[in-house]
Amino acid sequence: MTEADAIVRWVAPGARVLDLGCGDGALLRRLWEEKRAPGYGVEIDDAHVLECLRNDVNVLQMDLEDGLAAFADHSFDCVILSETLQAIRRQEPLLREMLRVGREAIVSFPNFGYWKLRLQIAFGGRMPVSPELPYAWYETPNVHHCTLADFEALVARLGLRILERLALTGGRRVRIAPNLFGATALYRVST
Amino acid sequence: MNAPRIPGSVGIVEAKKARFAEPLRLKGGAVLPEFEIAYETYGTLNAARSNAVLVCHALNASHHVAGVYADDPDNVGWWDNMVGPGKPVDTERFFVIGSNYLGSCFGSTGPASINPATGRPWGADFPVVTVEDWVAAQARLADYLGIERFAAVIGGSLGAMQALQWALSFPERVRHSIVIAGTPRLSAQNIAFNEVARQAIMTDPDFHGGHYYEKGVVPVRGLRIARMIGHITYLSDDAMMEKFGRQLRRPAPGFDFDVDFEVESYLRYQADKFSRYFDANTYLRITKALDYFDPAAEYGGDLSRAFARAQADFLVVSFKSDWRFSPARSREIVKALLDNRRIVSYLEIDAPQGHDAFLMADPRYHGALAAYFRNITL
Numbered sequence: 001m002t003e004a005d006a007i008v009r010w011v012a013p014g015a016r017v018l019d020l021g022c023g024d025g026a027l028l029r030r031l032w033e034e035k036r037a038p039g040y041g042v043e044i045d046d047a048h049v050l051e052c053l054r055n056d057v058n059v060l061q062m063d064l065e066d067g068l069a070a071f072a073d074h075s076f077d078c079v080i081l082s083e084t085l086q087a088i089r090r091q092e093p094l095l096r097e098m099l100r101v102g103r104e105a106i107v108s109f110p111n112f113g114y115w116k117l118r119l120q121i122a123f124g125g126r127m128p129v130s131p132e133l134p135y136a137w138y139e140t141p142n143v144h145h146c147t148l149a150d151f152e153a154l155v156a157r158l159g160l161r162i163l164e165r166l167a168l169t170g171g172r173r174v175r176i177a178p179n180l181f182g183a184t185a186l187y188r189v190s191t
Numbered sequence: 192m193n194a195p196r197i198p199g200s201v202g203i204v205e206a207k208k209a210r211f212a213e214p215l216r217l218k219g220g221a222v223l224p225e226f227e228i229a230y231e232t233y234g235t236l237n238a239a240r241s242n243a244v245l246v247c248h249a250l251n252a253s254h255h256v257a258g259v260y261a262d263d264p265d266n267v268g269w270w271d272n273m274v275g276p277g278k279p280v281d282t283e284r285f286f287v288i289g290s291n292y293l294g295s296c297f298g299s300t301g302p303a304s305i306n307p308a309t310g311r312p313w314g315a316d317f318p319v320v321t322v323e324d325w326v327a328a329q330a331r332l333a334d335y336l337g338i339e340r341f342a343a344v345i346g347g348s349l350g351a352m353q354a355l356q357w358a359l360s361f362p363e364r365v366r367h368s369i370v371i372a373g374t375p376r377l378s379a380q381n382i383a384f385n386e387v388a389r390q391a392i393m394t395d396p397d398f399h400g401g402h403y404y405e406k407g408v409v410p411v412r413g414l415r416i417a418r419m420i421g422h423i424t425y426l427s428d429d430a431m432m433e434k435f436g437r438q439l440r441r442p443a444p445g446f447d448f449d450v451d452f453e454v455e456s457y458l459r460y461q462a463d464k465f466s467r468y469f470d471a472n473t474y475l476r477i478t479k480a481l482d483y484f485d486p487a488a489e490y491g492g493d494l495s496r497a498f499a500r501a502q503a504d505f506l507v508v509s510f511k512s513d514w515r516f517s518p519a520r521s522r523e524i525v526k527a528l529l530d531n532r533r534i535v536s537y538l539e540i541d542a543p544q545g546h547d548a549f550l551m552a553d554p555r556y557h558g559a560l561a562a563y564f565r566n567i568t569l
Contacts, residue, residue: 040529053562054562054566059536060537062522070529075530075532
């Protein structure tokens with residue numbers, strides 16, 4: 001099961017979806033084809049925006065850091081932030097905005113508490129590089145890494161509820177000690 | 192035919208006119224007893240009549256969108272980089288119509304046309320027309336050409352307003368509305384610039400209250416200044432600096448009022464060129480049409496309510512360096528469309544040229560348009 005498979009599974013058929021940092025629009029394309037879930041993507045990168053248009057996906061070229069002012073309250077069933085949380089400068093206002101605009105949020109991110117990353121720091125003494133985090137420290141677009149425990153603490157502080165949690169490693173679900181053995185974390189969150 | 196075939200060009204084209212004998216009631220209350228619309232077409236209308244694209248032009252352009260005229264091979268259509276075989280608006284696939292607007296000086300009925308009531312040019316008596324009126328007249332043209340529903344209506348700047356208005360005036364006749372460098376209404380600053388242009392024209396001694404045709408004169412001075420003002424607003428500060436800098440036209444400053452700087456020379460050149468081909472009465476009316484455009488007005492300023500009747504899918508494009516109709520204005524349109532759950536994509540292109548970027552062949556911009564049009568089903 002890939003991360004995208006998990007997200008597609010979590011989205012209800014026909015749900016109105018907003019995908020923040022939607023990349024080439026492949027997820028939105030799948031959500032439309034498999035769930036008849038109409039959606040919009042928000043993306044800032046020119047090349048990705050073009051790919052979205054080629055994929056016949058609605059795309060809005062906007063900067064997430066500017067907030068979600070273009071979207072009315074509760075105008076979406078589900079707001080997705082897939083592999084983008086760590087590249088955002090101000091997570092707190094964005095998470096609040098996601099749940100103003102949507103009934104539910106799906107957030108996924110690379111788990112910085114994954115044991116292989118811990119080992120690289122603990123014994124290699126270097127910033128970790130992995131399939132999930134392929135960048136050297138000086139060229140990474142990621143600015144705010146977190147672990148499952150960190151994210152859950154933030155969710156609690158914002159008074160939000162976790163509806164579902166999933167940790168994945170190599171396409172398999174991790175049930176035991178997910179903060180240690182999960183490479184990727186996915187959450188369904190609501191107010 | 193042994194016309195030279197220019198690659199990627201629609202080649203030799205011909206301007207046509209359609210005549211409408213049925214009177215047209217205008218938003219301002221006046222009635223045009225009859226009128227003509229000048230237009231051009233490129234490509235072929237398919238059997239299902241589902242591949243028609245209407246191109247709406249901006250202030251100083253015309254229905255001559257693409258290609259060249261047999262007797263004027265240097266007169267290339269104003270959007271030739273966008274419309275043609277293999278181009279973003281691909282004439283191998285779409286039947287493209289360039290329509291001139293009412294009140295123009297390029298062939299459609301306008302102030303220089305003969306008023307049937309007097310047998311003399313309309314001049315100052317030609318009514319003030321609005322974007323709504325233009326669209327109503329274009330709808331007659333669509334009827335005349337046998338097009339019930341457009342695959343797309345597309346335009347930049349003032350043309351974008353027409354593309355928007357089409358989706359509001361005739362929701363069921365537009366499948367895709369493509370709104371480039373547009374705005375849902377002019378700002379006070381936009382109107383102020385227009386008023387300076389109008390004052391320049393109207394205070395020209397050769398204006399004669401708009402009845403200058405019969406005097407055999409043209410308010411050239413006013414038109415020149417109007418064009419200079421307009422032109423400054425079409426370019427970004429950076430684009431102007433890049434193009435002209437502080438470069439001098441003569442070896443050293445003259446300490447007089449002749450042309451010193453390159454930018455002065457450019458403005459004077461543009462002004463001279465414009466005043467030779469554009470009509471002052473038309474300019475006045477177009478700037479008014481711009482000022483009056485405000486689809487939200489009848490909904491208490493609520494653009495979202497104004498768009499409630501739209502049925503089209505939308506592509507909205509803005510350019511970061513455009514300070515005339517800035518991206519913030521386009522985002523207002525996007526928000527109103529989202530509020531109505533319309534299908535919409537929005538591009539904010541980081542092009543340096545300012546408002547005029549919509550005429551340039553930026554690969555991001557043209558690539559996006561090409562992708563969008565390819566996904567329009569016929």
